[in-house]
Amino acid sequence: MLMTQLRSLAGTALRSSSWTVCLLLAATASAQEADFSALTEAQSALNAAPGLRQVPGRAIPVPTEGVSPAMQALIAAPYSPFWAATGESPDEWRAYAEGASAAAEPALADLREALGVAMEEATMGGVRVFVLTPEAIPEAHNGQVVLNLHGGGYVYGGGVGGTYEATLMAAYGEYRVVAVDYRMPPDAPYPAAVDDAEAVYRALVDEGQDPAAIAVNGTSAGGGLALSLLLRLKTEGLPMPGGLAANTPWADLTGSGDSYRANEWLDNVVVSYGGYLDDAARLYAGKVNLAEPGVSPLFGDLAGLPPTLLVSGTRDLFLSDSARVQRKLRRAGVTAELQLFEGQSHGQYLFDPAAPETREIFVEIARFLDAHLSQ
Amino acid sequence: MLMTQLRSLAGTALRSSSWTVCLLLAATASAQEADFSALTEAQSALNAAPGLRQVPGRAIPVPTEGVSPAMQALIAAPYSPFWAATGESPDEWRAYAEGASAAAEPALADLREALGVAMEEATMGGVRVFVLTPEAIPEAHNGQVVLNLHGGGYVYGGGVGGTYEATLMAAYGEYRVVAVDYRMPPDAPYPAAVDDAEAVYRALVDEGQDPAAIAVNGTSAGGGLALSLLLRLKTEGLPMPGGLAANTPWADLTGSGDSYRANEWLDNVVVSYGGYLDDAARLYAGKVNLAEPGVSPLFGDLAGLPPTLLVSGTRDLFLSDSARVQRKLRRAGVTAELQLFEGQSHGQYLFDPAAPETREIFVEIARFLDAHLSQ
Known part of the structure; x- marks a missing residue:
């Protein structure tokens, strides 16, 4: 799965022509396998009791399979500038x-x-x-x-x-x-x-x-x-x-x-x-x-x-x-x-x-x- | 929304009879309002460019509305002990x-x-x-x-x-x-x-x-x-x-x-x-x-x-x-x-x-x- 994630991230990197990111990802793959084990242990410990689900911070790529390029662009977009536009009066x-x-x-x-x-x-x-x-x-x-x-x-x-x-x-x-x-x-x-x-x-x-x-x-x-x-x-x-x-x-x-x-x-x-x-x-x-x-x-x-x-x-x-x-x-x-x-x-x-x-x-x-x- | 989350957390605390948690939550409510603004700023900065969605770590309560008590217990359960049971041979x-x-x-x-x-x-x-x-x-x-x-x-x-x-x-x-x-x-x-x-x-x-x-x-x-x-x-x-x-x-x-x-x-x-x-x-x-x-x-x-x-x-x-x-x-x-x-x-x-x-x-x-x- 980690390799799938990396391939996905690498795909994103390639599309944005960011070869540096891509190479970095390849170089850090084995380090990240170790990270995944550490994350697994930490997550299992945090979720060992019934109740709240503890979810770690993550970077989630834009889905590409079965999604049109136009929709991918919308999914990739930064937060809407209006989401927190609350009137004070x-x-x-x-x-x-x-x-x-x-x-x-x-x-x-x-x-x-x-x-x-x-x-x-x-x-x-x-x-x-x-x-x-x-x-x-x-x-x-x-x-x-x-x-x-x-x-x-x-x-x-x-x-x-x-x-x-x-x-x-x-x-x-x-x-x-x-x-x-x-x-x-x-x-x-x-x-x-x-x-x-x-x-x-x-x-x-x-x-x-x-x-x-x-x-x-x-x-x-x-x-x-x-x-x-x-x-x-x-x-x-x-x-x-x-x-x-x-x-x-x-x-x-x-x-x-x-x-x-x-x-x-x-x-x-x-x-x-x-x-x-x-x-x-x-x-x-x-x-x-x-x-x-x-x-x-x-x-x-x-x-x-x-x-x-x-x-x-x-x-x-x-x-x-x-x-x-x-x-x-x-x-x-x-x-x-x-x-x-x-x-x-x-x-x-x-x-x-x-x-x-x-x-x-x-x-x-x-x-x-x-x-x-x-x- | 923060108050809704707190009420939800307080509900969880009450159900588990953990009054201490409940009181702590009430006491920290205003501090957490400030935290929410800080989180908003940090999140907006992390998600200012198109691409990867950066999501922070979170604690997510068990949903109660429209979910039976039996299903709530399943949702609240710790990770399945078998999820990572991969055969090595x-x-x-x-x-x-x-x-x-x-x-x-x-x-x-x-x-x-x-x-x-x-x-x-x-x-x-x-x-x-x-x-x-x-x-x-x-x-x-x-x-x-x-x-x-x-x-x-x-x-x-x-x-x-x-x-x-x-x-x-x-x-x-x-x-x-x-x-x-x-x-x-x-x-x-x-x-x-x-x-x-x-x-x-x-x-x-x-x-x-x-x-x-x-x-x-x-x-x-x-x-x-x-x-x-x-x-x-x-x-x-x-x-x-x-x-x-x-x-x-x-x-x-x-x-x-x-x-x-x-x-x-x-x-x-x-x-x-x-x-x-x-x-x-x-x-x-x-x-x-x-x-x-x-x-x-x-x-x-x-x-x-x-x-x-x-x-x-x-x-x-x-x-x-x-x-x-x-x-x-x-x-x-x-x-x-x-x-x-x-x-x-x-x-x-x-x-x-x-x-x-x-x-x-x-x-x-x-x-x-x-x-x-x-x-």
Whole structure:
């Protein structure tokens, strides 16, 4: 195994043309075999009693097998510069969020142009939405609509700047997509986001849209909000949508998942729950307990939800949320499938519209919905 | 997040009645907030350039949310005492393997008794098999049979001592199970195991068993061998079985998966590829290259395989093998679902027949096969 690791490291060194590193690695191989024995002994001693798992510091190479070059570049990237961008005041949160959305707008206009997606602003149920329509909609998707709930930790992703995922869903999934510009903290904490999502859902149904031909889709906070919306619909006796794509959902705002620790510092997108996430969670929940099912739908009764697709990556800080939502849905008798990607961090399938994995996951979502939505 | 971690640690401390630890944790909380900032800076500096991910050493608590107490105990356990048990000579490998199998026999007799499973030894296609039959077989499973390929890194799990998984499949899945006692190294390296699995499959079909009502099931090396068997059947133009359960399959003996490094020292079952696994891989492959598809089916052409269920855990050293097999199957147009368990290490769902997760996964496999096997 050590030699496998060294070969892998040597491969990385070669790709970066760093022959010095490569030669050094070869020269230190036998020394490192001895190091491995020493590490084995030290690790066995540290893990000799039941309980905490003691894991040593490590340098982990970029995976190459079964990962596209575009995705390898994303996996290799330094930590996102925004992972610890916590607002110290309401104004600072607003400034961060507005800045991020404004910065995204020109690139999104280019993306719509490149992918042939049209966008229209509208109001549904009193809530601002963006309707994204691809050049052509296949006949099977004609009467269907995807209700999209954007991600961004319940603080980022508002406005036109939050229509990125909805654009990809329209283009690669080939659906008419209604993207909800739900209200967010610091101005509107929970339950404003759920209220807005529900209002748009109700408006769609009131317009005559068959609920069984509606899919709800969201990533991260959008996936968590999608689950919260469905719990709300159940409570209010409204009809369920035909399917749900909860992509690496932030379903537990208390941060109790094992991967929140196991994949800490490994995930290069959200990096650590101690960055902006735990602060965003408290800002969103306001005076409500973080374990309240409306805020953390993992703790709700998930029986009666529609067939659900989950998506995650092996380095995802939120991997445990996908695992636990899947288990809880299955134990409640709900169809719950999971698509897992090698080496990806949180929501990384979204980051490069040209990466083959990006198109792949939207096509996976569409195939899953084809099996479950009414036509 | 730090407070969440501390609460989690405090919970562990309370459960172990170690009030001293708990008080110490509370007292050091503010010091640790400062530590977190220092760690953030250090980590950002270490990960400022693209490439290797630098991850610091950490102490990771046992997950409790959505995990049964029985499974928590398995997750909390020290490293398996056998993870580094590498034979230094053929005789030593034989001694390890025979010792492990002999040690398991009495417990397996008790397990069959407790679960009402009957076992018969037989020969099929010249290969020794064990046929395991539950007290009652549901009508839907009447004409079906599960061909079980045991795990154990291609070196362990021979003889009666290797019938554990097959026993659980018979009891919890409610199937007639044919467990193949395939030949293994050091006496019989690759392709002996594939030859034996094929011989039993052919014998079943020659007996008049409908191939579409056969499921192939295996965990770890057994999951990898199952994939290799299917590649062999395809090459020889034999009919495919109706379904496959490749549970955390060892599909890549070169060890190139990202989780082989990311989950190293976190997984408490196989712990590190540098334990017995890389040696077992070489022993099994003999003179064949480890990347040969017969040995590492991940590198084969997986088109035409039957619907496949994969199973893994978030701490599984082999998590990437499940992710990559899923992706490769999906890209080849094959149904490939994945069931993921919170906090579990490699094959940990198998370790306690009384853990709810153990029954759960065999029932999941049965429900998957119900949707795909002929009746």
